[in-house]
Amino acid sequence: MPTQDDQGREGAIAMTGGGGFLGWHTRAAIHASGKKSTPVAVGAQFDVDTAVATLDGAARLIHIAGVNRASDDEVRDGNVTFASQMAEALERAENPPPVVVFANSTQAGNGSAYGSSKEAAADILGAVAGDLGLKFLDVKLPNLFGEHGRPFYNAVTSTFCHILAEGGRPEVVDDKELALLHAQNAADLLTGEVSTSHQSSLEENILVSELLGHLTRFSEAYSSGSIPDVSEPFQRDLFNTYRSYAFSVRPxxxxxxxxxxxxxxxxxxxxxxxxxxxxxxxxxxxxxxxxxxxxxxxxxxxxxxxxxxxxxxxxxxxxxxxxxxxxxxxxxxxxxxxxxxxxxxxxxxxxxxxxxxxxxxxxxxxxxxxxxx
The missing domain is CATH 2.60.120.10 (Jelly Rolls)
Structure with missing residues (x-):
């Protein structure tokens, strides 16, 4: 069975990026566990004194905020700046959280502006955590899917679900293999509810065409009120993802x-x-x-x-x-x-x-x- 991380189990969890897709899912997972999450603003809204006050005494910091859709310069500057701001707040906090978690990407270090900036952000956070004697978790996340993702933005799963729920027929443009992870599972990894050593067992490797096939069958079955076979966790999570789009069309x-x-x-x-x-x-x-x-x-x-x-x-x-x-x-x-x-x-x-x-x-x-x- 997955085991919980051994640090940072008490107190509030400070987090950046709570307004985004993964941030929303992580806040929900924290809420379900009975704990409290407190937001930390980054970028233009960053205030070091406010950030320090939030981090001081927190159980852990989960840094999710990032930039992935912008010019190369904006992506590089944004991800590095956000990490640097968190590093400054950690250094100034009298009682910083014992665990610092970075929602990184499997694209880190792939040579792209996004991958390079995520790698740099991990280095910044890892260095300050090491200097302060804090535990640093660099969680490299693959393609995420889940309820209420933004179609044509967050992931191909969101786009397929939206089009199918609206009665359309999605097309596969690039039939490559994806490593998929449900956002609630990603949240459990970030919060420490599930050990990162179990991450690979939660991921599903699947071709884009296979993904569309599953979702199309779900849509066809659910159009008559039937529930497809959801005996496997991945199928259940994928169906729940589809349902989040179908509900707005036909509740x-x-x-x-x-x-x-x-x-x-x-x-x-x-x-x-x-x-x-x-x-x-x-x-x-x-x-x-x-x-x-x-x-x-x-x-x-x-x-x-x-x-x-x-x-x-x-x-x-x-x-x-x-x-x-x-x-x-x-x-x-x-x-x-x-x-x-x-x-x-x-x-x-x-x-x-x-x-x-x-x-x-x-x-x-x-x-x-x-x-x-």
Missing amino acids: AIALTKNSDPRGSFFEIIRCRGGESQSSFSTTAPGISRGDHYHRRKIERFTVLAGEATIAVRKIFTDEVQEFRVTGDLPMSIDMPTLWPHKITNTGDDTLFTSFWANELYDDAQPDTVKELV
């Missing part, structure tokens, strides 16, 4: 209700492989269930009888989306990963609800984090 899944004099029947879910668990609840009027989120678990809510409102909110945002559902017009809502959610009985009668999850509930690893919608 509700209409179900076909068949009725005759005997009563009515409708199919709730069709899963094409892997273990799963179904459960059923009754809820009194005015009562809510939920107010939690999942990092990796897939969960489907279906009202069988009664009236309810399902509310969801993307973590770290204030906007709440609500869906009014009733057993008379059966539909399912799949909970997006990293979105707090709840269901409230808004009717006058008992609410009957079916819940489905793609995995068996495990008390030791429930993947259920309390958070009010």
Whole structure:
């Protein structure tokens, strides 16, 4: 089993780049662990006194902020400047974090402006950590994928998911092999929840055409409400990535209700492989269930009888989306990963609800984090 790093387990975690794709996922992972993350601004917004105050007494520093889409000079200057700013703050802190983590890239040292600047940034942070007697983790990350990546910017996975969710047909331009790592796994490496010695076991080597094939099959299956085979962690993470784009296009899944004099029947879910668990609840009027989120678990809510409102909110945002559902017009809502959610009985009668999850509930690893919608 992956082991936790042995330092920096207590206190707040200082981090740069919290507003970006990997930063958002890392903040979410820290939140799920019950710890606190505190931002450190870099670049033009950098203030050394503020940075020193944030770093002083922190459990670890995770440096994610970087520049990868700009002119060569801007890329070089940006990455080196950000690292130099963090080095200055570390040197000035009376009680610097015992662990300094750099979200580096496997492109470091490849001769490009980006690769050279990432290598230089690692040297800067590594040198100051060595001088101060701090543990330095240089985490070289490959191609990242995950929920809410920016299409046509973050990675080809984001672009494929966006196009497929919108009903388009992506094309493969360069069918090369990619090493893919889910952003939540990357976050676990950066926070020390999983030892960096296990990084290779979390990565998936895959051709771009194979990636598109998986995502296309996911899109085709999910268009009818079916869940593809998500028995393998990579397939589950890739499907959850696709779902984050599909949810904005079609959050509700209409179900076909068949009725005759005997009563009515409708199919709730069709899963094409892997273990799963179904459960059923009754809820009194005015009562809510939920107010939690999942990092990796897939969960489907279906009202069988009664009236309810399902509310969801993307973590770290204030906007709440609500869906009014009733057993008379059966539909399912799949909970997006990293979105707090709840269901409230808004009717006058008992609410009957079916819940489905793609995995068996495990008390030791429930993947259920309390958070009010």
